[in-house]
Amino acid sequence: MPIIRKGIFVSDHWHECALAESVHHHRDCIVPFDGWIESRARGSRTGEAGLGILVGPQVCAESLQDFDPQVQLVVIEFSSAGDGRGFSLAGYVRRAGFTGEMRARGPLTPEQYPHLTACGFDTVEVPEELAQRHGELSWRRCFGAYPNRYQSALGTRASIVQQRVGDMDSRAAQRGEELV
Amino acid sequence: MSTPENQSEIITAYDLLDGNVVFLTEELNWSSERRDAVIAAEAVRAEQLLNIAHSQPELVVDAYRIEVRIDEQGVPQALQMREIARLAEPLEAGPLQSTLRSGSPLQSGRR
Amino acid sequence: MYRYDEFDHAFVHERVAQFRHQLQGRIDGTLTEEEFRPLRLMNGVYLQLHAYMLRVAIPYGTLSSVQMHKLAELSQRYDRGYGHFTTRQNIQYNWPKLRDIPDMLNELAEVEMHAIQTSGNCIRNITCDPFAGVADDEVEDPRPLAELIRQWSTLHPEFSYLPRKFKIAVTGSPQDRAAVYFHDIGLRIVRNAAGDTGCEVIVGGGQGRTPVVGKVLAQFVAKSKLLAYLESILRVYNLHGRRDNKYKARIKILVNSLGLDEFRREVELDFASPGGHHPDLDESELARIEQYFAGPAYLRLPAHNARLAAALATDPAFGHWYKQNVMTHKVPGYAAVTVTLKNPGGIPGDATAAQMVALAELAERYSFSELRITHAQNVVLPDVRGDDLHRLWQALGEHGLSEGNRGLITDIIACPGLDYCTLANARSIPIAQTIAKQFSDPQRQREIGPLTINISGCMNACGHHHVGHIGILGVEKGGQEFYQITLGGDSSLSAQLGERLGPGFSANEITPAIEKLVDYYCEHRSEAETFLQCVRRVGVAKFKDVLYANYT
Numbered sequence: 001m002p003i004i005r006k007g008i009f010v011s012d013h014w015h016e017c018a019l020a021e022s023v024h025h026h027r028d029c030i031v032p033f034d035g036w037i038e039s040r041a042r043g044s045r046t047g048e049a050g051l052g053i054l055v056g057p058q059v060c061a062e063s064l065q066d067f068d069p070q071v072q073l074v075v076i077e078f079s080s081a082g083d084g085r086g087f088s089l090a091g092y093v094r095r096a097g098f099t100g101e102m103r104a105r106g107p108l109t110p111e112q113y114p115h116l117t118a119c120g121f122d123t124v125e126v127p128e129e130l131a132q133r134h135g136e137l138s139w140r141r142c143f144g145a146y147p148n149r150y151q152s153a154l155g156t157r158a159s160i161v162q163q164r165v166g167d168m169d170s171r172a173a174q175r176g177e178e179l180v
Numbered sequence: 181m182s183t184p185e186n187q188s189e190i191i192t193a194y195d196l197l198d199g200n201v202v203f204l205t206e207e208l209n210w211s212s213e214r215r216d217a218v219i220a221a222e223a224v225r226a227e228q229l230l231n232i233a234h235s236q237p238e239l240v241v242d243a244y245r246i247e248v249r250i251d252e253q254g255v256p257q258a259l260q261m262r263e264i265a266r267l268a269e270p271l272e273a274g275p276l277q278s279t280l281r282s283g284s285p286l287q288s289g290r291r
Numbered sequence: 292m293y294r295y296d297e298f299d300h301a302f303v304h305e306r307v308a309q310f311r312h313q314l315q316g317r318i319d320g321t322l323t324e325e326e327f328r329p330l331r332l333m334n335g336v337y338l339q340l341h342a343y344m345l346r347v348a349i350p351y352g353t354l355s356s357v358q359m360h361k362l363a364e365l366s367q368r369y370d371r372g373y374g375h376f377t378t379r380q381n382i383q384y385n386w387p388k389l390r391d392i393p394d395m396l397n398e399l400a401e402v403e404m405h406a407i408q409t410s411g412n413c414i415r416n417i418t419c420d421p422f423a424g425v426a427d428d429e430v431e432d433p434r435p436l437a438e439l440i441r442q443w444s445t446l447h448p449e450f451s452y453l454p455r456k457f458k459i460a461v462t463g464s465p466q467d468r469a470a471v472y473f474h475d476i477g478l479r480i481v482r483n484a485a486g487d488t489g490c491e492v493i494v495g496g497g498q499g500r501t502p503v504v505g506k507v508l509a510q511f512v513a514k515s516k517l518l519a520y521l522e523s524i525l526r527v528y529n530l531h532g533r534r535d536n537k538y539k540a541r542i543k544i545l546v547n548s549l550g551l552d553e554f555r556r557e558v559e560l561d562f563a564s565p566g567g568h569h570p571d572l573d574e575s576e577l578a579r580i581e582q583y584f585a586g587p588a589y590l591r592l593p594a595h596n597a598r599l600a601a602a603l604a605t606d607p608a609f610g611h612w613y614k615q616n617v618m619t620h621k622v623p624g625y626a627a628v629t630v631t632l633k634n635p636g637g638i639p640g641d642a643t644a645a646q647m648v649a650l651a652e653l654a655e656r657y658s659f660s661e662l663r664i665t666h667a668q669n670v671v672l673p674d675v676r677g678d679d680l681h682r683l684w685q686a687l688g689e690h691g692l693s694e695g696n697r698g699l700i701t702d703i704i705a706c707p708g709l710d711y712c713t714l715a716n717a718r719s720i721p722i723a724q725t726i727a728k729q730f731s732d733p734q735r736q737r738e739i740g741p742l743t744i745n746i747s748g749c750m751n752a753c754g755h756h757h758v759g760h761i762g763i764l765g766v767e768k769g770g771q772e773f774y775q776i777t778l779g780g781d782s783s784l785s786a787q788l789g790e791r792l793g794p795g796f797s798a799n800e801i802t803p804a805i806e807k808l809v810d811y812y813c814e815h816r817s818e819a820e821t822f823l824q825c826v827r828r829v830g831v832a833k834f835k836d837v838l839y840a841n842y843t
Contacts, residue, residue, distance in 0.1 A: 061530055062560075082329065082412065084452025088529045091449060095564070109326050111313060118448035134321055138312075145309055148298055150442045151449075160298040160442070161576050197318070197390040199343035241324055242338060261770050262709065262716075266340050270385075270710035271638075271720060275798065278770025 002131035003103070004113075004124040007143030009136050012125075014052055014073060030054050030075055037063070054105075055093075057085040064092040071100060075125070078106030087119045094120040110138035114146045118153040189226040190217035190256050191233050193243035201266065202240060204233055210240060214267060215255045219248075249279075292353050292661060293438050293583045295403045302445070303400040306407055310334050311393045333413060333451070335406030336392055340713050345384045345392060346409040347399060349664050351419035351437040351461070352380035354404075356651040356660040361402045363647035369395055374647065376632060376640045378704060378755055379458070380418050380664045381409055385711055407445060412453045414444035414525075418460045420468040421665040424584060425673045427621040431480045431488050433463035435581040436517070439572070443518050450525045454532035455540035457525070458497075461490075465784070470666065472496045472505045472786035473758060475542045476524060481511065489513045494524060494554070495546035496786075498752035503543045504786045506551050508558065515572050516562075523561040527554065587659035587674055592624025596677035609684055611733065612695030617680060624677050628658075629697040630670045630687060635727035637691075638720055639705045640668030649690040657683050666755070666782075667704050667743075669697065699736045700744060700809070701727040704755060708748030708765060709772075715748035717765025717772035718798075722746055725802050730809075739809060742822040745780070758782035760823045761808065762789040763801065774801040778808070778834055779826045792835045804838060811837045 003012045014028045019035035030052035031039075052073030055064065067074075074093050076086045086104055093102060104116050105125040116124055126134075152159040158166065191204035195212075202210040203217035211217070220226035226245050233243035246263050248256035258264045261278035295303075313330045316322035322330075335346040347362070354362075362382055366374045369391050370384045377383055387395060399405055409416055417437045424432040440459060444450070450457075462469040463480040471477025477493035489511045496505025512520045528542045531549075546554045603610045618627040630650065632640050642650070654662045654672050657679045663671035675683060687693040696702045703726060706712065708719030723746055730736055745759030749766075756762030762777035774796050777789030796804045809822075811834060816825045826834060 081326065082452055083534060084412075084450070084454075085530055085534075087449045087452065088526050091526075109322070111309075111330055112452075114446075115448040115451055138316070138321065141312060146302070146305055146446065148301060149448070150302075150445050151447055153448060160302070161573055164296070164298065164579065165573050165575055194338060194342075198388045199338065199386075201341060237324055238318065238320060261767060261772070262340075265709045265718070270341065273710075273718075276709075276718070276772060278767075 001105075001125050001127055004126070004131075004136075004139045005122065007113075007136075007140035009131065009139075010123075014050075016054070028052065028072070030073065033059060033063075040068075055089060057083055057089070059089065061089055061092045064089065065096045067093070067096055067098045067100075071098070073101045073103060074098060075103045075105050076121075078104060078108055081107055081109055081112065087115060090116075090119040090121060110134050110142040113139060113142035114149075117143070118149060118151070118157075120153075188248055188250060188256070189220045189223070189245045190214075190248050191220075191226070191229045191243060192217075192246055193233055193240035196237075196239055196241050204229055204243075208232055215253075217256055219250065219256065220245075292355060292434075293350075293580065299403070299442075300400075303403070303405045303407070304397075306334075306405065306446075307393060307396045307400055310396060314389070314393060329411055331389075332411035333408055334392070334396065335409035336387075336389065337410060338713070339385065339711050340709070340715075341711065342386050343389050343392075344711070345387045345395065345406060346377070347382050347384070347404060347406045348409050348416045349380050349382060349404075350441050351417055351423065351434050352421050352664040353419075353423075353434065354662050354664070355402075356655040356662070358402050358404055359647055359651035359654065359662055361398060361404070363644040363651065365395055365398060366647070367644045373641050373643045375638070375707065376642065376664050376668050376670070378666050378668060378706070378753060379416055380421070380666065381416055382664070383707075385707075410456075412455050412457075413451050414447065414453075414457045414459065416458075417441050417444070418458070418469055418474075418666070420462050420464055421663040421671050422468060422618065422627055422673065423463060423663075424586065425620050425622075425625075425627045426464055426466075426468075427619055428466055429464045429621065430482060431463045432584050433461040433469075433478070433480055434584050435577060436478070436480070436490070436514070437461045438580050438583075439518070439577060440521065443521070447525075449522075450529055453525075453529055454534045455537070457528075457542070459521075467782075467784045467786075468666075470755075470758065470782040470786075472784070473498055473502075473755075473782060474505065476521065477505050478517075483511050487513070490517055492520065492524075495543040495551075497541055497543045498755055498757045499541070500538055500750045500752075501543065502752065502757040502788050503547070504788065505543075506546065508551070508555055514577065515574065518572050520558075520562055523558045526561050527557045531557070586622075587661070589622045589625065589674070590676070592622075592676065592678075594623040596624060599677040599680055602681035606681065608695075609681055611737065612684055612693060613680065615695045615699065615737075616697040620674070622674075626675050626677055626680060628672045628675050628680070628683065629665070630672065630692050631667075631694050631697050631702055632669055632692075633696060633702050633727065634691055634694055635701050635731035636724050639703050639723050642670075646690050646692060649686075649692065653683060653686055667697075667702060669702070695733065696736060698741045698743065700730045700739050700742045701736055703727055703744045703746060704759070705746040706748050706754035708746075708754075712748060712753075714751055715765065716750075716767040717748050717774065719746040719748040719754060719763075719765055722763065722765070722774060722798065722801055725798075726805055729802050729806065739813065740821055742809070744805070755782065756780070757788045758786075759789060760826070761805065764795075766795055768795070772798055774798070776801075776804060776808075776838070778831050779823065781823065790831045792831070793839055807838055808834055 017029035019031045026049045028050035033055045050072040051070045054075045078086045101122045103123040104121045205216045206218045247259045261276045317327040337344040370386045375383045458474045459476045460469040460474040461478045473496040479491040492509040493505040494508040533539045616629045658672035658674045703723045705719045705723040709715035744761045745756040746763040747754035747756040758780040764775045776792045780789030781787040
């Protein structure tokens with residue numbers, strides 16, 4: 001399925017694997033979340049290749065607290081464009097300290113791209129038919145949409161509030177006032 | 181109450197860009213005049229026409245079938261209360277009384 | 292009132308630009324209707340029974356004369372010359388063309404207005420006490436918090452695809468005029484023992500098919516923690532609210548199924564979790580917003596007003612209007628005036644373009660250019676000098692806006708119903724008109740006293756019939772419209788849902804039915820007892836017996 005990164009279609013080097021397979025393969029593998037939890041409990045290690053985890057929308061959010069450095073990719077599934085759980089799940093993953101790639105997978109539209117990036121997603125994976133119909137141009141446009149938002153995001157942009165406060169701070173500094 | 185002989189259906193929808201109520205015509209385009217509506221005497225034909233409507237998303241939105249009776253002037257009249265209200269101007273519909281047979285599969289309207 | 296800075300301006304203009312793209316996508320087939328629908332809903336664009344409908348946000352019910360002028364202009368240029376004010380303090384246009392809506396939104400953006408999130412499964416307009424900032428019983432003006440919450444909730448990336456719509460109300464007064472117990476989240480500004488103000492947080496209230504009175508989730512949340520707390524509530528709802536059944540998807544269902552204690556536990560777990568994403572309220576940002584609500588340049592006036600007293604003594608019609616429609620103000624010498632959009636025989640909540648222009652101009656002249664919209668579908672001029680009341684009343688009279696019926700039986704709240712709405716089972720406006728005409732005699736109305744009738748055309752209860760003193764619910768039975776009566780609802784802090792009295796009445800029977808209830812009250816009330824007080828004292832059962840005494 002097509003992958004979108006920074007508003008353009010890119011190719012993907014990840015493969016879906018059942019867990020046992022990934023222990024021996026040298027390909028980057030995405031494994032289901034439950035299976036990965038189990039294998040960690042057993043102490044099995046995967047090979048040298050990259051490890052990705054596939055998380056469904058109904059996953060217990062609290063169980064997303066823990067990632068070891070092996071995990072390079074977390075894929076969060078959206079069962080439909082209206083299923084907004086993934087936006088919250090992404091927050092749990094990022095707040096747990098995960099700094100790898102986070103991918104949203106599902107029948108998502110370009111219009112949802114600003115929300116996805118603000119929630120900490122790096123890439124989006126959509127069905128081929130949708131990617132063709134919406135087109136890369138839409139994704140690119142939406143990547144640049146809403147340059148300023150009101151909420152402090154998990155992306156890197158300062159929110160409008162932070163910028164206002166920043167403005168006030170720098171104006172106060174110019175006036176020589178002390179910042180409390 | 182209508183009898184099966186003059187129980188018919190027409191296809192209605194909303195013009196996509198203007199939003200006004202429209203009806204599928206014989207020529208398979210759309211008119212805001214009810215008298216222009218193509219009449220389907222049978223469910224099979226009505227479903228066929230509905231499929232045609234659904235194939236025109238660039239023209240209309242929310243197409244569906246409504247049961248009608250044809251009056252003496254040949255104009256389709258809605259049977260269901262909600263459709264009677266829909267085809268009248270707001271606040272100008274008189275006492276509304278559906279003449280639809282109860283249990284009709286279309287009674288809940290579209291969606 | 293709040294004024295946009297460059298960020299706010301840029302944001303609403305960006306929003307319009309994005310909607311233009313989305314509409315173009317719908318036209319050229321890039322977006323299916325199924326994909327386009329949630330996008331247009333999030334810009335307030337409905338498809339109604341006859342046409343599209345545009346719902347424009349009036350944040351916490353406050354607007355300026357400039358904005359009211361623009362609303363009038365839009366109704367003339369793009370619609371049929373009128374607008375409808377709603378029970379959530381918004382305005383609706385019933386006949387816009389989809390092709391025109393980007394232009395309408397652009398014009399709205401020019402006057403700092405928008406239609407963002409007035410529909411869809413997202414956080415909707417934050418509503419408030421329409422007398423915020425001027426009521427003399429207020430702990431604190433709730434509007435700065437409401438504005439803060441509005442910005443926080445606007446295009447929130449995490450909460451734009453909720454299980455269902457989400458409604459928040461804020462009140463700053465012990466007398467709750469914002470129905471906080473009937474919202475998904477209700478916030479009541481209170482003082483703690485140290486004298487600081489913060490919020491009591493009420494959750495899971497609502498009307499609709501399963502009406503529920505909300506429950507207190509937290510007795511006091513400090514302002515500095517409020518947004519973080521709201522986020523935790525929304526997060527629990529977003530993750531656990533039902534998505535399989537539209538009719539069981541509101542937060543009230545979740546609170547009920549988990550139980551309040553478990554729900555609170557989940558919220559507090561999230562609230563306490565570390566990680567630094569909680570956007571702690573920035574005090575300087577709240578202070579910046581509060582400055583906009585500091586109040587206009589009130590004059591120092593004596594409490595007693597000779598001109599007003601003279602007018603009251605000589606003009607009895609004015610006196611009646613004054614008694615009903617004028618509320619005492621926290622600033623001596625001023626008053627808050629309610630203009631009801633409820634002429635008996637008119638359409639509740641509708642205003643023509645000419646009336647909107649008149650209201651805008653009268654606000655400019657008499658109320659520091661500010662107006663409010665109420666949950667009762669009326670308009671308030673919040674800051675009128677006592678001196679000016681008589682002149683204002685006369686001017687209102689020239690535009691058919693001087694009906695002195697605020698809170699009386701003809702001040703009916705009615706949803707648009709089957710005349711406009713696709714969800715409706717029955718018409719509500721003609722019923723409102725018939726009842727109002729029946730009771731149109733001003734003297735009789737005054738004798739009856741405060742009595743609020745709410746009419747909904749279907750179970751979605753947009754007319755808020757569950758909290759009407761008398762509630763009327765339109766249903767369809769056997770292809771005909773029937774009207775069920777509920778009694779004893781109360782949207783204030785003594786929150787209560789009305790009780791259904793029994794089988795419904797036809798359109799011809801409903802007004803005589805209301806007459807029976809009112810007559811019984813008038814005959815049996817004790818001294819100075821309001822209708823609602825009488826219902827509480829005598830009991831709903833008695834009224835039910837009276838109503839159905841000769842029912843066949």
